[in-house]
Amino acid sequence: MSKSSNAYNAGIMQKTGKAFADEYFSEDNQVVHESHEVVLVLKKSDELNTVVEEILLGSHKADNPTLVVEDRAGFWWLKATGKIEIDCTEVSELLGKHYSVYDLLVDVSSTIGRAYTLGETFTITSELMGLDVKLKDLAAA
Amino acid sequence: MAISAATKAATDALAANPAPVSVGAQEVHRWMQSFTWDFDKNRTKYSTKYKMANDTKEQFKLIAKEYARMESVKDERQFGSLQDVLTRVDAANRVHPKWNESMKVISNFLEVGEYNAIAATGMLWDSATAPEQKNGYLGQVLDEIRHTNQCGYINYYFAKQGQDAAGHNDARRTRAIGPLWKGMKRVFSDGFISGDAVECSINLQLVGEACFTNPLIVAVTEWASANGDEMTPTVFLSIETDELRHMANGYQTVVSIANDEAASKYLNTDLNNAFWTQQKYFTPVLGMMFEYGSHFKVEPWVKTWNRWVYEDWGGIWIGRLGKYGVESPRSLRDAKKDAYWAHHDLFLIAYALWPTGFFRLSLPTPEEAEWYEANYPGWYDMYGKVYDEWRARGCEDPSSGFLPIQWFIENNHPIYIDRVSQVPFCPSYCKGESTLRVLEFNGKKHSFSDQWGERMWLSEPERYECQNIFEQYEGRELSEVIAEGFGLRSDGKTLISQPHTNKDGKLWTLDDIKKINCVFSDPLKAL
Numbered sequence: 185m186s187k188s189s190n191a192y193n194a195g196i197m198q199k200t201g202k203a204f205a206d207e208y209f210s211e212d213n214q215v216v217h218e219s220h221e222v223v224l225v226l227k228k229s230d231e232l233n234t235v236v237e238e239i240l241l242g243s244h245k246a247d248n249p250t251l252v253v254e255d256r257a258g259f260w261w262l263k264a265t266g267k268i269e270i271d272c273t274e275v276s277e278l279l280g281k282h283y284s285v286y287d288l289l290v291d292v293s294s295t296i297g298r299a300y301t302l303g304e305t306f307t308i309t310s311e312l313m314g315l316d317v318k319l320k321d322l323a324a325a
Numbered sequence: 326m327a328i329s330a331a332t333k334a335a336t337d338a339l340a341a342n343p344a345p346v347s348v349g350a351q352e353v354h355r356w357m358q359s360f361t362w363d364f365d366k367n368r369t370k371y372s373t374k375y376k377m378a379n380d381t382k383e384q385f386k387l388i389a390k391e392y393a394r395m396e397s398v399k400d401e402r403q404f405g406s407l408q409d410v411l412t413r414v415d416a417a418n419r420v421h422p423k424w425n426e427s428m429k430v431i432s433n434f435l436e437v438g439e440y441n442a443i444a445a446t447g448m449l450w451d452s453a454t455a456p457e458q459k460n461g462y463l464g465q466v467l468d469e470i471r472h473t474n475q476c477g478y479i480n481y482y483f484a485k486q487g488q489d490a491a492g493h494n495d496a497r498r499t500r501a502i503g504p505l506w507k508g509m510k511r512v513f514s515d516g517f518i519s520g521d522a523v524e525c526s527i528n529l530q531l532v533g534e535a536c537f538t539n540p541l542i543v544a545v546t547e548w549a550s551a552n553g554d555e556m557t558p559t560v561f562l563s564i565e566t567d568e569l570r571h572m573a574n575g576y577q578t579v580v581s582i583a584n585d586e587a588a589s590k591y592l593n594t595d596l597n598n599a600f601w602t603q604q605k606y607f608t609p610v611l612g613m614m615f616e617y618g619s620h621f622k623v624e625p626w627v628k629t630w631n632r633w634v635y636e637d638w639g640g641i642w643i644g645r646l647g648k649y650g651v652e653s654p655r656s657l658r659d660a661k662k663d664a665y666w667a668h669h670d671l672f673l674i675a676y677a678l679w680p681t682g683f684f685r686l687s688l689p690t691p692e693e694a695e696w697y698e699a700n701y702p703g704w705y706d707m708y709g710k711v712y713d714e715w716r717a718r719g720c721e722d723p724s725s726g727f728l729p730i731q732w733f734i735e736n737n738h739p740i741y742i743d744r745v746s747q748v749p750f751c752p753s754y755c756k757g758e759s760t761l762r763v764l765e766f767n768g769k770k771h772s773f774s775d776q777w778g779e780r781m782w783l784s785e786p787e788r789y790e791c792q793n794i795f796e797q798y799e800g801r802e803l804s805e806v807i808a809e810g811f812g813l814r815s816d817g818k819t820l821i822s823q824p825h826t827n828k829d830g831k832l833w834t835l836d837d838i839k840k841i842n843c844v845f846s847d848p849l850k851a852l
Contacts, residue, residue, distance in 0.1 A: 192632070196631065197628055197631070197632065200699065200700065201699055201700065201702050202702050204627075204628075204700075205665070205702065208627065208631060208661065208665065209661070209662075209665075213635075213661075214657060214658045214661065215653040215657060216635070216639030216640055216643050216644045216653040216654075216657065217639070217640050217644055218640060218644035218645055218647055219636070219637070219640025219641045219644055219645070220645075221637075221640070221641060222641065223637055223641065225539075225543050225562075225565065227562040227563070227565075227566060229402070256547050257546065257547050257550035257551070257558065258546045258547070258549075258550055258555075258558030258559075258562055259543065259546065259558075259562055284350070284391075286350065286387075286391045286394065286395050287395075287398075289385070289395055289566065290395055290398050290399055290402075290566060291566060292566060292569060293543060293562045293565040293566050293568075293569070294538070294539055294542075294543050294565050294568060294569055294572075295569040295572060295573075296535075296539070296572075296637045296638065296641045296642065297641055298384070298573070298576065299384060299385075299569055299573060300384035300385065300386075300573075301351070301384070301385050301386055302351075302386075303351060310641065310645065312645060312646070312649075313384065314381070314382055314576075314577060314580040315580055315583060315649060319382040319384060321351075321354075321355045321358070321386075322349075322351040322352055322354075322355050322386075
């Protein structure tokens with residue numbers, strides 16, 4: 185089991201019975217607390233399994249040490265602090281076929297955070313896109 | 326020959342914004358955004374008190390060609406899996422019978438939500454002025470049509486390929502008598518399509534989709550897989566691949582009004598009302614379906630809720646918007662209490678009213694009772710001992726002459742319906758956040774279970790006039806009502822709903838119900 189604070193069953197979720205209830209109902213937990221994490225749900229598929237195993241947990245593992253990936257039966261559940269980025273030109277090279285950012289979106293099931301595309305890159309970030317940071321268009325040729 | 330004014334305008338526009346030399350989707354997207362329209366005379370069914378900015382962006386930069394290609398690939402994968410391997414391995418008959426019943430509720434109810442979301446996002450298209458924002462809403466209209474078909478299809482698949490089709494194939498005709506239908510229509514219909522357009526967006530996109538689709542459409546697939554159901558993950562995870570754009574639409578709706586003065590006055594109240602409206606139904610119903618409608622448990626529902634609703638939606642969506650004046654919903658404390666207890670309260674009532682449903686329910690086994698007590702200390706003393714009594718009185722056996730609703734009557738625990746959410750509650754026997762409040766308006770009494778619904782009702786009482794089943798069928802005998810409300814299987818005598826999922830158990834018929842002579846009465850008349 186992952187010990188990261190971003191794990192599926194981190195923190196209070198490791199507690200059971202009365203211990204869980206005590207923390208769940210504690211005064212501090214009666215309002216929301218700002219979080220800089222992001223969550224990504226990826227539907228399992230031939231391509232997305234490659235993205236997870238070969239890129240996020242492979243060649244790019246060192247890029248974001250806060251990233252946690254968990255197998256939840258039909259989907260991969262990912263949580264990280266700050267952002268998660270997937271470059272589809274890199275996925276294309278790995279798969280040996282054209283694979284655009286829209287091909288990726290076929291199997292991206294859910295996002296908690298601000299997700300967007302720019303060119304062939306998919307990003308989910310804790311930044312407030314459109315408020316704190318402007319959403320960019322592809323630069324004119 | 327002189328060219329027309331329109332042709333000249335188009336020629337001039339192309340000169341100023343040369344067409345892209347490639348067909349790269351995002352290059353085309355950027356180019357298309359330079360063409361805009363005059364929306365001064367926008368017409369929409371319901372206007373909004375907010376002013377939506379006209380420079381709002383769409384986060385995924387979709388154009389019709391890429392959208393259509395993407396969605397067709399999703400459908401090919403989904404229908405290919407269902408019609409090929411899942412049929413070949415007889416997947417529908419490998420589902421645990423208890424979970425098969427849960428999917429009657431989940432997929433039928435989601436279908437109604439998706440259908441209403443078509444109208445909701447159409448209304449938002451009418452309300453917005455930013456071309457990219459309109460583009461996002463338009464994609465969502467098309468998505469919702471797809472989702473309506475998908476939900477209909479999964480019911481069809483379960484009915485055709487699986488076990489006990491009744492309820493998968495004809496649920497909606499029971500909508501007058503089923504006590505869960507009207508509450509579902511409050512969240513999935515009225516909340517999405519009636520009222521201020523931005524408030525509808527907050528209900529649908531910022532709360533319904535960004536918050537509750539994660540347990541309803543994502544976490545549900547964990548429960549499905551654990552209970553032998555591989556059809557639901559195939560369809561629901563494909564539905565959810567569109568929901569991320571809907572969540573972004575909801576967020577961009579908030580972005581579009583963030584600098585409007587009206588936001589500082591109204592946004593937190595609208596958010597709190599939407600949060601309470603959605604949670605009041607989803608929290609107990611989903612918890613009940615997951616825990617009481619499964620054999621193999623993934624985790625306590627309160628943990629699922631704590632992760633997806635409180636920590637992640639609350640912290641990552643709402644918490645991050647704090648610097649723009651968005652506050653933690655004031656009803657959160659009560660919602661958390663509901664997430665711990667309200668599904669247990671609801672199952673007690675749902676089981677007591679089982680003959681009016683369109684799905685089969687079963688009492689917790691001794692092993693399940695242990696699991697409940699370990700995860701919800703105090704469960705047995707409140708609920709478990711009641712189920713033991715009902716079981717001892719033969720509630721599953723048609724010859725027993727016992728319906729659990731009799732226990733509520735014998736023990737003077739009247740069941741009311743909350744006028745705003747339409748969710749049934751028993752104020753004298755519950756642990757969730759429910760207390761009885763009664764108000765009169767135009768000579769009619771109205772019951773409420775909480776301060777948040779009561780406040781919404783006080784601001785527009787004429788909005789919540791839906792009759793509940795106790796008012797509608799006052800004085801009528803139960804078997805008559807079931808027959809009139811299409812609660813029977815195709816043999817014309819056996820009830821669709823049953824108080825057990827044992828395939829060898831005896832099934833209740835209309836005659837069994839008639840012998841008990843149970844008559845509807847409106848508890849508000851006794852006050």
